[in-house]
Amino acid sequence: MAMSVHDSDMKETMVSGKNELFTDPDPDHARAFFRNKSRSMKAKLSNVKDVVRDMIKDGDYIAIGGFGANRIPTAIIHEIVRQRKKHLGFAGHTSTHDFQVLVAGDCIDRCDVAYIIGLEARGLSPNARRAVESGKIKLTEWTNASLSWRLKAAAMGISFIPTRNILGTDTFAQSAAKVITCPFTGKKYAAMPALFPDFAAIHVHEADIYGNCRVYGASVSDFDLAKASKRVVITAERIIPHDEIRREPEKTVIPFWCVDAVIEVPYGSYPGNMPYEYFSDEEHLKTWLRVEKDPKELEKFLQEQIYGVDNFYDYLNLNGGIEKMKKLRAIEYLINNK
Amino acid sequence: MAMSVHDSDMKETMVSGKNELFTDPDPDHARAFFRNKSRSMKAKLSNVKDVVRDMIKDGDYIAIGGFGANRIPTAIIHEIVRQRKKHLGFAGHTSTHDFQVLVAGDCIDRCDVAYIIGLEARGLSPNARRAVESGKIKLTEWTNASLSWRLKAAAMGISFIPTRNILGTDTFAQSAAKVITCPFTGKKYAAMPALFPDFAAIHVHEADIYGNCRVYGASVSDFDLAKASKRVVITAERIIPHDEIRREPEKTVIPFWCVDAVIEVPYGSYPGNMPYEYFSDEEHLKTWLRVEKDPKELEKFLQEQIYGVDNFYDYLNLNGGIEKMKKLRAIEYLINNK
Amino acid sequence: MEYNAMELMICVAARNLEDGATVVVGTGAPCAAAMLAQKLYSPNLCIMFEAGGVAPILPTMPISVGDSRTFHKAIMASSMPEVMETCQRGMVDYTFLGGAQIDMYGNINSTMIGDDYEKPKVRFPGSGGANDLASLCWRTMMMTVQDARRFTDKLDFITSPGYLQGGRSRYEAGLPEGTGPYRIITNMAVMGFDEETKWMTVLSINPGYSRKDVQDNCGFELKWAKKIEDTKPPTDEELRILREEVDPHRYIIGR
């Protein structure tokens, strides 16, 4: 008898990652929000200042589309810094330049980590590293696939999804995942809790005024991100006619009802890469890494590049404007125009 | 103490659908198969006769792409009947004309049901109804989303996926799903077991010789089906140059490594609808429903249309050939050419 | 203008679909109701089909929920998981179901008649997407001719969930909070469901029918709203749009 109780106790001991789950995975809470989210196909054109002011409040949990410094909504990221948003939670899903900028602006105080601090082959961000090593940003550990699948669970409207990664590692131990058993096969899985961000910004190639979007090149997790997030702003290289969307409905990857605001921001992924449009500005990204070595120099740089300018185009002009973009387009197109 | 044992007994009582799970959901068994599946990008052009002879054996569990009588691989379905394949398991995922034909050929002896017998707005198949009501086809009950999600679980390489449908109904009771509890929220979910078919046939608009595919219009569950299935044949309206695939990699929806054979079959969804190509032949589908009322008439019809012809094009010619296809194209294009 | 029962049901159903809402429909009467609503009151009603078509400009009535019409000039030609997951996420307001039997809690049978699952007296197609949509959309509606065999307190098979055994049983089974049957529109009356007990409750009676007709053609005891309205008959405009633009070949309304 005692034995049997002990057995069942053992079975019920759930193995759990020990860190904080920053967001609520409850699908009925999310549904209650989505029930009231407008699905009217109305014009949603807006501007960066208003969107950041009205759609993000201090303490929100936010996520940024794209991957690394590819197809990122830089105008929104800068405006978050410029408006000095604070205490944001962040989905660090191979986030490189976006994380770097938001940490430079001291906007983030908690982060689901898959990949942060680094800028891939470019090296590590000294400032982001200092911030994380100081302990002032609370971390919960994940992986790229884990965050992808957490967004997919949310996009599907379920509170978790079983996966076969992270088991047995410290990555699991420092996560907020749990170990579960398959009811059909008895196999162990990691249960990934759904991630419903409060806010997401995604940069796309083309959108109509209602928020129907097209993306070319790798889509990373952005289609799930658009569905999982409570409020979504789209920045687009080009606003295209609604009729064009209806001409090829196969190309729509984010439907209008996911989207709360649409902003046309040509060159909007600068200094990141925008597939088929322009390559990343590697010189400028190196400058970021260099000035970050000295906190004072970083402060001066931020003042000059973000706080002290009015908007993204002032920033773009500071760094070479259209002439620079022509060069980056040539690199993207593999045109040798030295 | 007894109380506590009782409590935990209660918790461990898994609520289960009572019917048979026809396929193995074990992802490690599937992985062992996929480990040895060729992922070499080699030419895979083949023909209908060889594919059906070599890729399907009696007793296999098969699935058919498309939805209802839309974008269906008719040549493969007919050849399965013509080669008198027997004892097949079948994924009845809003299968209408495909189910009707395979049941007429007495090929199926077990079926995961979401939607069978009916032809949507066209009515019910008398022969399929007789077959099912006689009990000679063993059924397990599901729903369209359930089968979609079972394929998605398989495509993801996991043995189950939690969902919020079918709970509390006889559809659940007659399924092979189980009730599980979310480790984060305590909510009840249906656990849908992964479905890995032995064989799938999918009709697409365009494919290259390696099996990279494009589909226009609603994709139903076909992208997951292609990944979930152990052996996959693609019939395509058009074989296109490989370079064309590389020109717009965003359009590839089924990658070559899922595909074992590629066959060019223009008009291949006839008498079904092929989006942007030709509409369904409603007269011919009515004929099927009519002849099925009398088993003898059905047998004669099958002899004439399937057993007695050599291939799909003989069948197409019997029913009007290219002239008929021109008419169906006009209907598809909403051209009034009476 | 004169009208038939199908026309009445479609017009009444259409009035429930407000502008800016989302609805997943099948072929036939539900699709006609959604098209009518879109043309008359709700230009921004977003119509979805379970095979993946989203917000098409429907040139004619589809024959299949997956045929070309369902994504004709659509804003998205997506997939079944895409549409079903949109429902599961809570972004779809309405759906319509059909069925052979319905009970007082709005549970619906479209699978079989008989008492042995393995040897049914009559086998129907099964759920298709009906169970999914009934489980996951916020509000389920049904249009059906009313008779005492169809409206029964003992379904041979619960294909799609209504309020299951009433009260909170639907949510206790794990189905999403706040979802469930909303309106049952018959040739005789319009029914809703009691907020607490979830028992089917008559809200309005159609022109030409009495309380007695409605109860006599129902196999279980109906509840009655405090104030029973008269169902407003189809207006001339509704009928004109329905007949001329939505279903000019009378595929549906000619039944």
Added chain:
Amino acid sequence: MEYNAMELMICVAARNLEDGATVVVGTGAPCAAAMLAQKLYSPNLCIMFEAGGVAPILPTMPISVGDSRTFHKAIMASSMPEVMETCQRGMVDYTFLGGAQIDMYGNINSTMIGDDYEKPKVRFPGSGGANDLASLCWRTMMMTVQDARRFTDKLDFITSPGYLQGGRSRYEAGLPEGTGPYRIITNMAVMGFDEETKWMTVLSINPGYSRKDVQDNCGFELKWAKKIEDTKPPTDEELRILREEVDPHRYIIGR
């Protein structure tokens, strides 16, 4: 021809990638190895990147695993879930990892140095996709310079799973059967893992190094294969293709 350690490691890694295999790579040396293999022995090696690029014709070395190069003239520009699920389904043969520490079971640390997770001495980027690929691909390889601090029996953090605690512990934790570390390619030697114990085992020693060098530069006791081969040095053709076609700007091999 003369060559440096990076060139050697890349050439040795490339020889492990047979034609018709699939491999997920990151930027840098792994990508160079895959490109070299493709140009020399394995024209049908399918190279994938975790952000979604599949089988590109790489015009230059990518800077990011999500940049335009990773899907240049690719056969598919897909998504992260698409690639990760292809791994989870068992369709991906190889991957390469990097890291700050590795132990005798091939577990890798790329997260932090120190003994307090909340206050690390040094914080690295974290897993990115490394844990996922190490968990889900059939065979994991690593190229790294070998020293006794990097090759340690006590990782500060297991970011990505090797054979965990050895034996069957990896599979008992729930990771897919048959997966795990395959080759560790260093400047000094090439290691595999014992079939039973899963302990790191030297298979061949690189030109210019001795058994003692290999063991002295490893923080745990290495096992030794029955027959220790000499690692074949890069051939002239390998070096020519690597230097002229794969990495003409010496981004990787110049390090």
